[in-house]
Amino acid sequence: MKNIFFIAFFILYLSLCHAQDRGELLARLQKSNSQAEKVQILEQLATISKQTNQIDNAISYFKQALDLTDESGSVTVIGSLCQKIADLYLQKQEYETAVEYALQALSLHEKDKNNQKVADLQHYIGSIYKKNQVYEKAIEYFQKSYQYYRQSENIELQKQVLSSLSETYYLNGQLAESEKNYAELVNLAYASNDIKTETEALTKIAVVCTAEKRYEEAIHYTQELSSIYEKNKQINQLAFTQQNLGYLYRQKGDLAQSEAYFQSAIATFEKIKQKDATILSNIAVTYSMLGNFTKSQEYHLQAIEIEKKRNIPEDLADKYNLVAANSLLSQNPFQALQYANQAVQIATPANAYKQLKDSYLILSEVYNRQNDFKAAQDAFKKADEYSKIIENQATKSKENLQKKRIEAQERESDLLLLLSEKEKQSLALRQALLEAEKKEQELTLLKKESELNEANVKNQRLAKERAEQQLRLAEQLLETERQKQQILTLNQEKIMQELALEKQKVAQEEQQKAIELERNRNQIRNLQLKQELQEQKMRERFVYLGGLAALLIMLIMAWAIRRSNRQRKLIQEKNKTLEKQQKQIQEINEELRTSEEEIRQNAEELLVTNEQLESSLRQLSIQNEIIAAKNRDITASITYAKRIQHSILPLPEQMQATFGEYCLLFRPKDIISGDFYWLRMLPDNRILFSVVDCTGHGVPGAFMSLIGSNLLKEIVDEKKIYSPELILNELSKGIKYTLQQEKTANRDGMDLAIVLIDKENRKVEFAGAKNPIVYVQNGELFYLKGDHYEIGGNTTKQDVYYTKQQISLPNDESEKTTFYLFTDGYQDQFGGTEGRGFSIRKFREFLHQIYYLPMQEQERLLAENLAQWQGKTRQIDDICVVGFRV
Template sequence: MKKIILLLVILCLKQSAIAQNPKIDSLRIILKTRGVPDTTKLKTLNIISWEYALIDDYKAGIQSANEALAIANTAPASRLILDQRAAAYVNLGVINYYKSDYNRALEFYLRALPIMEEINDRRGMGATYNNIGMVYDDKGEYTKALEFLLKALKIREELNDKQGISNSYGNIGGIHYSKGDYAKALDFHLKAVKIKKEIGNKKGLASSYSNIGIIYDDKGDYPKALEYQKKSLEIKEEIGDKKGMALSYGNMGNTYKHMGDYSKALEFFKKSLALKEEIEDKKGMASSYHNMGLLYLSMNRFPEAKLYQQKGLYIAKEIDARPDIMKGYEGLSQADSAIGNFKDAYFHHRYYTMIKDSIFSEEADKKVVQSEMNFEFEKKEQAVKLEQEKKDALANEALEKQKMQRNGFIAGFLLMLTLVGVTYRSYRNKRKSHEIIALQKELVEEKNRDISDSINYAKRLQQAILPSEKSIKENLNESFILYNPKAIVAGDFYWMEVVSNNFVCIAAADCTGHGVPGAMISVVCSNALNRCVKEFGLTEPGKILDKARELVIETFEKSESEVKDGMDISLCVINTDTNEVSWEGANNPLWYLKDDVINEIKSDKQPIGKYGQIKPFTTHHLQLHKGAILYLFTDGYADQFGGEKGKKFKYAKFKELLLSIQNKNMSEQKEILNQTFDSWRGSLEQVDDVCIIGIKL
């Protein structure tokens, strides 16, 4: 699969190359200018080296990088000189990788790493770990490949390097594809696509589309495979990426072969091979020969099938690409068997089996899984450490606050004694009495202000856990959220998490109580939902609620006293492309409006929290048409007292109201619901928090 290699240069070098995009001839003029400092020469030679690599002139690219090294190795050591020396080694590594000379590529990358460590170039180290991982991937050493790719991902996440993170996701997806785990591969590639779209990385996006197309091809979904390959090819043609175009041609050839359109497949394989020969992509050539050999085998042209497999195997051995060597022996075994040369077929099949076992051994699989587990463990351990540091800081802050409160109490107590003494001595002095009363009033008002400020700060904290209106509209364009807390802070909350480009989780939740206690519980419950999706990777509503219940109970069990608090919830997972809806509720139902009728799916009668007889939650699946409306809500709207007789609004009236406004747009529906609620409540106190979510598919 297509691998992503990053050029490693310092920031200013990147900015120069990207912003000005100078031609090689004009760069050469800078080198000929008299009195040019060594640092300028180094930067210029490294840019020239990379420009040659981009146009596939590898010989000239290597020459320019070696010229840069000659200067860097003799110039007085400085951070800038060391940085450019590392950049030259990386350029040599990248060019040799493109030439499929993997051992030379590794040699240069491993020379660059110690220099980067010496100057603490974390971004460069991340990119170089990534490049080393790609070399081991092409060599079929997947355990080592994953080890270096996870090192790269860790650094990039620490630096919040979005482009680097997206590249790492794509490359890790490639490892899982090679291991045959298509679900994991697709998951990582879709993560990569999301980030690449955000940052406008066209070349990376084209690569991800190509990889996704290959996965769909292997799954037998050929129209989907061609769709993604064509999307990839369009971008590659636009940016002039010959290596990428060759890959796309080859991938499309494979898909046409699987569809039985052999003439079309041969046409694309030949296009792919011609480009690979032009840019001297040996690994690509080996792959093309292998693919064409398999195609000729399917066409019953057995001598040609064997010839092309031999060509591919020869190149694969030359560059030590074990996966391609394995495929070559397998192809030769099949060709010999078809010809009737069973002795050679057996011989080649034995070699195929030996190499396959060395690549895909059970021990190697365990090491791949262990590498991922170690990475996740270190990541969680770091998160726990940061969380503990935050808790320690909050504890210290609370301790300081207690000291201040104690000192304030002592000072206030002494002041009170003084005031009592003064009052006793001059109780007949009315003016003095009035001053004392005024002072006491001021103290009470100040205390009230402090309490109010604390609650308002708690409101800001609670608002931080709620998804922004902008993010909701980006993912669910036709929707509204009516959110009216009873107090400044609330026990009700709404929650959303985007799983992939077209899967959105959204919920309306009602925690025990309202005000400050309810708000505190809402933070615990919201965090549990986040962990279910982000940490445990759950996307089925029933499974999410099962795990959330477990996490909430686990959190409250840390208390010495028994805590039975929790939440009621209505949770949907929506496929925005197909309008498929998965739903489950804890004590709160789902209403959906279809063909002028409001239908109801009843919830499981148990909360998210400690409960007498706990049962697994059940996921419900719906296939709805465009225009259907979902309503998720808590009980605050229907339970509000009001009207002429001061009675509850009730669910029947709530349902009638929704039916009467079904033809309004979602913003108008929200406004009507809000006005109706205020009108019904009148001068009466609001009895509970209100949260209603409306979503038009």
């Protein structure tokens, strides 16, 4: 009581102190004129609000501080404020807003190229997405963060982000990736002697192995954990590890070991004076499986007493259901009825639908055993109702989670665009401010220049006025001097003008005389030139006419000589040609005479030969009719055999009911086929399916297909052998025995691929005799080879043992995996421009190109691609390709 009073008083004292501090800070905030000081005060107010759990007030103060911090502020300060706001929204579980502010901080540090801070924030954002169950985005940011941390020497940060990444892969159902990353974490922890991290990672690997029902591996890792805990004397953890080993051995079917480990766990808990309801329930279930129902009930009731103290309705109802089931198994339905009804009473107010479903299933079985069938039916309907509620909740949860993931992706994209737009606006604003400052500086400079120019202009004006005054005085003096000079000049000019007029008269007279003399000389010169030109023209005309006449005479003579020579040559050539023709005619005449003799002889021989051919043709016609009749009989028989062979193949309705959507390309080379496909739906709803390629094709291949089909039916339906590799072992023995291959030279056999599809446990088991399987999962194509031994046909007398390979299906049933089983006919078909085989590589690539299409469309494309490749080349083998989705 005193302690409670002291705590209450202490809390009251702290709140009063904070109230006083807040009042002082608010007063300082109102008085302050410094932006930096205001930011500091607001941060202090936010911190006080956070400490007193006033989250909304803290957010408000931090946002005010963020608004006051302008773009020129420190990236560190702005980023820190954004992350503090994100922390508060995370505390309020408002994950979307937390991501918004964290992304703002990340954007700032990315621009600042602070890689360490960027990696820290990527890890932080990944953690927010993980808490919000948006696992794909969480994985994306954890991977980015880990890429940086791997390059650094900070092992602690590497371990932290790797742990987050591994756990997120597990939560997202990517168990293989989770296990791989946990294994890397184990190595890092071991190298740094970090036992805590090492044991946590080993525990998670064991959990992954258990989820995939790899109990041997889970036991190995759990035993390794047990050794570490025992060595370090971690008793509590050791007890839980022993409990886990008990559970794993029970799942494996080793009940003796299971009991031993549960007892060890109980003994270990007793050392630390603790009891654990889960361990008690587990050992109770183990005793129940061993048939010791009394011991089982003893431990169940101990577990119930512990759960009553914990007061968790779901767990307590579970324990009552377990003890009710144990009572039912021990043939005590009355007791089972009591415990199941108690479970219903506890689970109903808590809406514990799973526990209610289990309770009503137990009640239904109890009423059945008491022959109260109406009550049994009512209880079963109740169980079915709760089962549907659970399914609807799971479906709704999946839909909400998917919606949340899509919205998170869209919101992040929008936010990044908004941040980018804000950055552009910020840059534009800074640019505008710079431009404004630049213009202001230019205006200041212009103003100063203008003032200087005005002063210069004023000085220049004064200097100009002084210069103009001096100029006017000088001009007056010059004017006076010029007037005197003009008077002297006028007198001199008058005298000079008179002399010039006299000279001009004398010069004009002499010029007139010279002109007349030159005119007479030119007339004499022109007359002489005319006479010389006429004489020259006469000489040229005479030479031209004489040359032309000589040229014509020479041309006529040359033409006459050339014509004479050509005629002479033509006559000589014609004479030679005639001589040759005469010789050829003589030779042809001799050949014709010889040919006539040969033709007469050949004609006689042809008459004889024609008679013989006509006789032979009549015989061939009769034989052809016999052969045609036999061919019709054989074809009819083979066609009937085709009907028989098709009757052993699964019907389209069976294929449709089993796989839903499937594609089938079945092309016998010669009417009936050595290839066949085989299907069985097992009693436990598992599916066996096989595609088989028998030795040969046509009739021999068909015989082998009948033998193979019958042997498969015998192995599965009669011997109840369902595991693919064991089926192949038995089939190989059966072929050898049926064809007496150990006593004869017969070496016929078959190649095949067979799968066992287990939808409930989300796995497919595969075994192959020379034939592979191709499947596409999450867009990636996988190719598993079969063993290198065919079924039967080998020369060794020793039995061959085939191996099994396992393919895990996605936990989400909506994520389909596409499988292809096929014979070698498609890939070996000749064709193309070079007449080569299509090849398995091209076939795999083609399947990868079409896998996402509807199955009917895939079937059409497979046929079209084969026809295009084959062209006019004949089909060389039977072809069978089957595709389906699981």
